[in-house]
Amino acid sequence: MARLYHRLKATDVRSLTAPGRYPDGDGLYLKVSPTGAQSWVFRFRDRVTGRDRNKGLGPVRLVTLPRARELARQCQTELRAGVRLIDDERAERARARMAGATRLTFGECVAETIASKAAGWKAGSKSEGQWQSTLQTYAGHLFERPVESVTTDDVLAVLKPIWDTKTETASRLRERIEAVIAWAKARERFTGENPARWRGHLDSLLAKPSKVKVVRNHPAMPWQQMFTCMQRVKARDSDASRALQLAIMTATRISEVVGSRWKEFNFEEGIWTIPADRTKKGRALEIPLVGPLRNHVERIPRTGEFLFPGHGKHPTLSTEAVLKVLRKLVPEYEVTTHGFRSAFRDWASEATSHDDKTIKMAQGHAIADKTEKAYRRGTLLAKREALLRDWWEHCDTPPSRPTLKSVA
Structure with missing residues (x-):
């Protein structure tokens, strides 16, 4: 054997x-x-x-x-x-x-993590301040600790007090702590599993965020009321009301409107191009500059680089100034400027036959498939122009029955 x-x-x-x-x-x-x-x-x-x-x-x-x-x-x-x-x-x-090796504190790793991500943030982004603020506010007591000493119990002690009451903030805070420790681990300053990871770890110790938080959508103007609302906006002569009208007509975010520059408007080709660094999704957005929209933009006084210049230290009109005017014009609704995007979406889905992809692209949303790449540029603009023209007509057409009462 x-x-x-x-x-x-x-x-x-x-x-x-x-x-x-x-x-x-x-x-x-x-x-x-x-x-x-x-x-x-x-x-x-x-x-x-x-x-x-x-x-x-x-x-x-x-x-x-x-x-x-x-x-x-x-x-x-x-x-x-x-x-x-x-x-x-x-x-x-x-x-x-x-x-x-030289030990790094959690605070030092926070600074290094923020620095490593800064290049990927848009110019003028508030991300750096938000990262620093949330981590300092809720996890400040960890800043002087060696990063390798941070445990799951430490992370839970930071998250639990706000998990049920400030769920969105807590969720972002967890992601940022996880990113900081991931940076330390990549630099061999932390061993073992990341104590802030969600899947297979904290998801067994904390309730799922979507089950905790109450989703609060931006209050929207009912699309059936848009005529009277638009009449009030047009009747007011101010930069804020003109910015509000532009936001309503294009269904864009108010931040994209107040920060608009004259050089973004190509009147020869009839296109307003919002550059990628000014959009929420980080993709350039082209809006057909035709008909009533072109007329509105051409009537805005040119006083500098921006369509809506600010005062003092602020180069542009603030979004709060626009919201303040809106609340005066439509006091019977707790509507927000962003809520007009919801009104546009509801109107397009309920009262028109425009396809869903065109509606999403008109608002700068991502498309799940390759349709956007497959369309020719001219076809895209033609579809979006048709959608916007129908929207302008709706906003300028009196409803068949009384809606909002007139205000002085």
């Missing part, structure tokens, strides 16, 4: 030079590389992954056959004790490297 253990002899070790693995038994193999180099490996089945793995035990020139067998027996003992030979060893080496 063939021996299952101690198959190799010292003379075999010296004579085996062909590339391959030669078993000695009990998981010990003599490995000969294509270059002829000889080394010992312990081969075992990982109980977690189910895969065969090799743990190096050293070169033959330094480790004798008896010593290799002794090391293999130690590996078998550790396996029976539940030790993950390679992963635990790597973790220990990583901890040793961290102990010898």
